[in-house]
Amino acid sequence: MRLVPKVAPGPRDERGVLSNRILVAARQAFADTGYAGTTMRAVARAADVDPALVYHYFGSKEALLDAATAPPQRWLESVAATWNTPAPQLGEALIRLMLAAWADDEIGSVLRAILQTAAHEPATREKLRLIVERSLIGVSQLGVDEAGRQTRSGLISSQIMGLAMMRYVWRIEPIASMSEDALVAAVAPNLQRYISDDLG
Numbered sequence: 001m002r003l004v005p006k007v008a009p010g011p012r013d014e015r016g017v018l019s020n021r022i023l024v025a026a027r028q029a030f031a032d033t034g035y036a037g038t039t040m041r042a043v044a045r046a047a048d049v050d051p052a053l054v055y056h057y058f059g060s061k062e063a064l065l066d067a068a069t070a071p072p073q074r075w076l077e078s079v080a081a082t083w084n085t086p087a088p089q090l091g092e093a094l095i096r097l098m099l100a101a102w103a104d105d106e107i108g109s110v111l112r113a114i115l116q117t118a119a120h121e122p123a124t125r126e127k128l129r130l131i132v133e134r135s136l137i138g139v140s141q142l143g144v145d146e147a148g149r150q151t152r153s154g155l156i157s158s159q160i161m162g163l164a165m166m167r168y169v170w171r172i173e174p175i176a177s178m179s180e181d182a183l184v185a186a187v188a189p190n191l192q193r194y195i196s197d198d199l200g
Contacts, residue, residue, distance in 0.1 A: 019057045022047045024109070026068040031112035035065060035121050062123070069114045069124055071131055075107045083138025091192030092184055098160050099180050102168050115161070115169055132157045139195075148199075155194040163187060 025046035029038040040061055044051040058064040078097065085093040102108045118125040136153040144152065163183070166175040175183075193199075 018047075018049060018053065022049060022054055022057060022064075023068050026064050027109040027113045030065060030068055031109060031116050035061075035117045035124075038065075040064070065113075065117065065121065065124065066127075069110060069117070069127055071110055071114075072107055075101055075104075075110075076134065079135045080138070087196055088192075090195050091190070092188040094156065094160070094191050095163075095184050095187050096180075098164065099183065102164065108168070111164065112169060115165060132161075151199060152194050155199075156191055159187065159190055159194070 022043060026038070026043045029043050029046060038061070040054050041051050043064065044054045047054070054064065058067060078101075082093050082097045083090075102111060114124055114128050114131070118128045132153070136156055139149045139153045139156070163175070166172045167178075167183075168176075178186075
């Protein structure tokens, strides 16, 4: 296996390629083995670079985790755009957004890494909380008070994250192999109820 030699960092574009390769390997490692099971050396081996280069770019495992679990801006923008969907179709739009995100190589690997490490790492758990909060900020557009917003946001996020864990992390059947259309048909009505129905 060829390792990138221990030399001074190259041109800016080369540094970007190498750091991105490290991040891809780190996301996979955190998703597969969690924070405790991931080592800088293992990430370097998976990225085919010298371990010193991982430390050069990221400094520590904590900083590497932080970078590897940063949600892509394009995903946050797509979440915000989804809330422009007419309210009667919002439940379906949200579940389709989630399915598309997990099918995306970059976004899906970030989400897997976050879910796998959030249970044991306070910093990642806080990041997950902020992601959920930002993702569901559109609930405030539904004309409910703060208590109602928190209740609806919590119910929506529990449904979406529970489905994500079953389908993409634990891979529990039959959820793991259900078609997207079948999942949408089963889950969207629940989300729609949390969005627009009286929960009292």
